[in-house]
Amino acid sequence: MMDTIKSFKGYGKIDEPEEREFRRETRKRLIIIAVSAFILVIIIVAFVVGSTTHKDEKNDSDKSMSIPSTISVGDSIKTVCNVTLYPKSCISSISSLKLEQKTTDPEEIFKLSLQVAFNELSNLSSLPQKLIAKVNNDPALVAALQDCQIQFEEAVDQINSSISSMQVGQREKLLTDSKITNLRTWLSSAITYEQTCLDGLEELNSSSSKAVLEEMKAAMRISMELTSNSLAIVSKMQTLLDKFNTPIHRKLLGLVAVAVVDS
Structure with a gap:
């Protein structure tokens, strides 16, 4: 019986070398698990950081396709005026305005x-009468200049209609497709009225009318350029809004830049 008990107690007993080997294998497994977990954490962190960086770079790339939100007033005017046939007169005329608020x-x-454009054309309204006083002995030329007076008034009305259409209430859109169509019609008409004045003078084809024609052309050059500029800008408005990353949006009262017209 005692032998049986001793034999039972000794059953499964591990000697010291085997126990040391077991402990060594256990430590090795634990080290491998710890190292694997550490590497996994590094991989996850690298993936997250890489994804965030790629997203930021993509956003930066998208932003570079449009005009920066921090663009200066001068650069904004230049960008808009570059769609016109006469960017120099566009930039100089707008930049010279005294504004209560920059935009x-x-x-x-x-x-x-x-x-x-309205200011320049309005300044021409007195020119036909001044020229009539110089050529009152030429009835045909006087009649042509009187017609110019009427054409100028019509042109002023067309530009005035354009300006009035841009005065909107708090819940109105500043620009809509139909309004852009109207603006293009009004501005095209204004240019046509101005050109009609010159055509009438040119048809006379007399020595005195030629001199008046050249004087009128010189006086009207800036006016016609500025009206053409407005027509070009509104015709390219959707392209400009896309470039500035700005939709045709609703305006709030008080955010409109107001020009101070010199008397």
Whole structure:
């Protein structure tokens, strides 16, 4: 019986070398698990950081396709005016306006282009009468100049209609497709009225009318350029809004740039 008990107690007993080997194998497994977990954490962190960096780079790339939100007023005017046939007169005329509030909004810059076109054309309204006083002995030329007076008034009305259409309430859109169509019609008409004045003078083809024609052309050059600029800007408005990353949007009262017209 005692032998049986001793034999039972000794059953399964591990000697010291085997126990040391077992412990060594256990430590090795634990080290492998710890190292694997550490590497896994590093891989996850690297993936997250890489994804975030790629997203930021993509956003930066997308932003570079449009005009920066921090663009200056001068650069905004230049960008808008570059779609016109006469960018120099566009930039100089708008930049010379005294503004109560600066703006980088292409829609507001368009309004300023209307204002300078209106100012310049209004300044021409007295020119036909001044020229009539010089050529009152030529009835045909006087009649042509009187017609110019009427054409100028019509042109002023067309630009004034354009300006009025841009005065909107709090819940109205500054520009809509139908309004853009109307603006293009009004501005095209204004240019046509101005050109009709010159055509009438040119048809006379007399020595005195040629001199008046050249004087009238010189006086009207800037006016016709500025009206053409406004027409070009509104015709390219959707392209400009896309470039500035600005939709045709609703305006709030008080955010409109107001031009101070010199008397």
